[in-house]
Amino acid sequence: MTANLSVEDLLDAYRTMKTIREFEDRVHVEFAKGGIPGFVHLYAGEEASATGVGMHLKETDKLASNHRGHGHCIAKGVEVKGMMAEIYGKKTGTCHGKGGSMHIADLDTGMMGANGIVGGGPPLACGAALAAKMKGTDGIAVVFCGDGASNQGTTFEAMNLATVWKLPVIFVFENNGYGEATPSNYAVSCEDIADRAVGFGMPGEIVDGHDFFAVHKAFAKAAERARAGEGPSLLEHKLDRFFGHFEGDNQNYRPKGEVKRLREEVCCLKRFGAEVTTNHGVDQAQLSAIDNEVAKLIDEAVAFAEKSPEPDLSALTTDVYINY
């Protein structure tokens, strides 16, 4: 399955990963400058996960996300400008400034929404999968959950339901070692989250979430199974986040040096670059060109967001049924 990744595919993958990384690094900077309001959770470090999954998704497939959703959005094809404007709370944002970072959704591209509620997404993804199944398409749904979310009742219920109804849904657990400040090896009662698959009658697999190829391969199998009507799968992506839980996190709960070390040692972009230039006939120049392209894209997105207008005050009472 990795076999049939063309150079073009690989460059696409790189572009997506790089876009996510630049987006997040820039949001980090702009947040610190005070330009961005609210709670922001950055995805930097986990790019291979969203990207390796996203490449298998058609526009009609659905993706349910969580609070750390920027990467999932980008991998699902949501416009970067609209996302940035949304994070700034502007009228031109994906949700016209009414949602913010934690609630970016774009149903037209199959992005069902980030979610401010841990464990909010898994049941929703089951529903999207059910709709695909009922309509007789080969559509699938994927939900991204953290290690923390793996302990939420809704997540368990959704996994059970997915098997009972044989839904084309894939549960991707992005295990980045922490739920806020609490380590996953404290809060998750079993060795690996993948151990839970058997209790829900589905295959489960541990995947190196820093390795695009591993993610891509494992998801290909799960997607194939789902599209063939054989039911759900569980994937556990082991990976790391490069920033704090949210912007402003002191990260005291991490061992000294961990944060610094990660960008050096487990950067999925570096690893991908080395791999594709060494073994897949990709040129460093091609990657650099993408780097430039992406830098420009993100600059433009920030500029767009900054100069976009605020929503009209009348928007306070639109988009919801009100009778007084």
Add this chain to the structure above:
Amino acid sequence: MTANLSVEDLLDAYRTMKTIREFEDRVHVEFAKGGIPGFVHLYAGEEASATGVGMHLKETDKLASNHRGHGHCIAKGVEVKGMMAEIYGKKTGTCHGKGGSMHIADLDTGMMGANGIVGGGPPLACGAALAAKMKGTDGIAVVFCGDGASNQGTTFEAMNLATVWKLPVIFVFENNGYGEATPSNYAVSCEDIADRAVGFGMPGEIVDGHDFFAVHKAFAKAAERARAGEGPSLLEHKLDRFFGHFEGDNQNYRPKGEVKRLREEVCCLKRFGAEVTTNHGVDQAQLSAIDNEVAKLIDEAVAFAEKSPEPDLSALTTDVYINY
């Protein structure tokens, strides 16, 4: 562990099982006559489960139950008269007629309450186990759940929490094949509920719930582990209910003849009687004496309930904080 069951112990076990059976058979009859209001879920057929567990519990140990709770109450030592009066809604009932069959509780005997909410009990039992642990006693808590309740989010969360906090709590799943009208092999996504134990970092065991000795033995191990501070266990008791889900259930969802066959083939009382008279030096006469004793006890309980007064109408607004 079965080894150290004396004849007296065995007669106690028989008395408990028989009391539950007679209690339930009689409630069935009285309900049909119209004497008992509300929703009533009978435990007949599952007596070995509550009894084999209950014999290991001290008064200070705690038990959280569910809607099908009469057997659990009796096995935990709740007074049969008060229970019957409660089911009739009388002032002399365990809860003074304010709770009814679905809410019998008697904290003095460690009975934390039946529960009208499927999955309500598991978190509560964790709390009782936590209290025992915090106080430094060797107390334990046990929660009885159905197969249906095994799919409720609260149940999963409680199992995870129990391991994370290493609580002295035992999850007993009474798998009677149905949650209301829905078969467990439809609603439970894995082969056996016991398969879920690994995903929650605890030992899990399948137990023949019609066999008092099997239940007694498996629970002994789990209780020992819990009292020793080694954490929770999961037990799946495979068994059957002899009546419908609730009184009034047409039971169409069961294959024809199933109900009739069960009392013949899998009656835990019959099986226990045969076993103890054959292999444990118990006399049929001793069992018959208990039969008579129990019959009298239940007669008295019904008479007591029937002639007990209704609660005073003023009780409507007592036992709760009210300021208008």
Add this chain to the structure above:
Amino acid sequence: MARKITYQQAINEALDQEMAKDKSVIIMGEDVAGGSGGDGEMDAWGGVLGVTKGLWGKYGDRVMDTPISEAGYVGAAVGAATAGLRPVCELMFIDFMGVCFDQIYNQAAKFRYMFGGKAETPIVIRTMYGAGFRAAAQHSQCLYNMFTAVPGLKVVIPSSPYDVKGLLIQAIRDNDPVIFCEHKVLYTLEGDVPEESYTIPFGEANIVKEGNDVTIVTVGRMVHQAIEAAATLAKEGVSCEVVDLRTTSPLDEETIIESVENTGRLVVVDESTPRCSIATDISAIVAQKAFGSLEAPIEMVTAPHTPVPFNGALEDQYVPSPGRIADAARIVMGYKV
């Protein structure tokens, strides 16, 4: 038109007609077929009280039994609704909302607003509420006040077989999430119900009895208690206007205010507990918007601020009775400035 069927049959018929008409309508819930995957009868129950009975036979896989995982399947219904289906989801008892509330008020109810108008979530949650069955504290609550409090939800509480059919069809066609509250005591109530499909718009209260002295605003089962009270009061020469809200969100303020402007007196009857309730809601609106017309204090008749007791005599005393409603009307009639 003279055909009489029960409230329960009217619900079933509404579901049947909408499922026949629109393939995207599906049903899910615990035992809504009953017996799925077993060796007995497949369509054994049709819901715990048989309300959906027969639909599995007609629509097969579009009627789906669920595990006992309310958050899971309600959430799935919500997700399916955003993806083009129109799920009618059964929450067996409204009392169980506590295990799935997040998917309702934080997810379904907020999508349209939070996503800047980009989402439609056409889900109906049918649920059984109310006291009267000796079902005790966890199976007898009203709780529609909590749903009414949530922006983005619509809340329907039908009082008759005619209304329940028309309002349910309306609910299924609505593009917002709807909480549809059926009183367990009303299922066996018979009434005239047209065979053909029809809708009743939301936000239009029904004046079930006209009158000039006191306005009684109420909803659901309490409409019948109010009518009984009004009949008693009529004999005393007091003319009551009984307003059945039909939906508490949207709320037909206009009808309420017009009625109070005419009568000058208001009694609000709500089976729910008294705090932050429909009773306080209606009272507050009238005290703000029809104050000048009020000739007497507003009386509220509600359950006490207690859980629902099991014992029958206590439960009967718990539920607002025609007698207590009549007493409240007598108080407002007797008020002297």
Add this chain to the structure above:
Amino acid sequence: MARKITYQQAINEALDQEMAKDKSVIIMGEDVAGGSGGDGEMDAWGGVLGVTKGLWGKYGDRVMDTPISEAGYVGAAVGAATAGLRPVCELMFIDFMGVCFDQIYNQAAKFRYMFGGKAETPIVIRTMYGAGFRAAAQHSQCLYNMFTAVPGLKVVIPSSPYDVKGLLIQAIRDNDPVIFCEHKVLYTLEGDVPEESYTIPFGEANIVKEGNDVTIVTVGRMVHQAIEAAATLAKEGVSCEVVDLRTTSPLDEETIIESVENTGRLVVVDESTPRCSIATDISAIVAQKAFGSLEAPIEMVTAPHTPVPFNGALEDQYVPSPGRIADAARIVMGYKV
């Protein structure tokens, strides 16, 4: 007595003093220590905003980090409370009540009644509510109205550092379940707080400003908006009495009614959405029990019936402002029969 500390420090101090005094008091919640089981600092966070910081160092295992399983650990706290502990449980945001509500309203709140008086459930659920942080629709709600609606729960909404300490100590010593609502915007508010332990009884409203023309009843953060509005109005010659409810359940009806009997005019200010809310609750009680004293319609100042928007300007418009409160007071002052 002249010591000034913040609202947040006052909460921490109350917890500290009660934990020192009573071994059965324990704390649990997500990251209430922060870092449990990891290789970094163990007591890294002290809750998401650091409110419980330092307590793990003092009380060790009595401060317990939990998995993200609100129903599981809140339920465990409830069970522990019936078994002799006095858990203080942190629900990080009140918005998350939807994933654990059942354990609160069907279990904790009902035990005492349902079990015929046999159970005590001394649990406190501390939780953060309210808008103002650009935290959007799922992290900015009030929702205390839903808890206030539940018989068996007590609901506390402190407005100042002094109150938050005394009310929290009272809550911990109370034998009923208490929902303790802390406004996120108030954590940094400073005020005089005695060092020694003290309690403030439930059900006693605080008249934070006396006045004769208009009664403003409110609670929580809105107390400060009301005081600001009152100051503006004072310059216009309008004398406002500002009543801080402190607890919405129990409710101090007496103080409210006495005040309205004196002023003849009522404005209710509630940060929550308008339906089935504290605003309607207070309005309804006054319209029933102090009707004869009312000289003008009751005005309610609330959030609109919408989710909380993310954009800052929209959010600022969403929250009731001193300006809107003053306008409401002007309306009731200007009312002519």
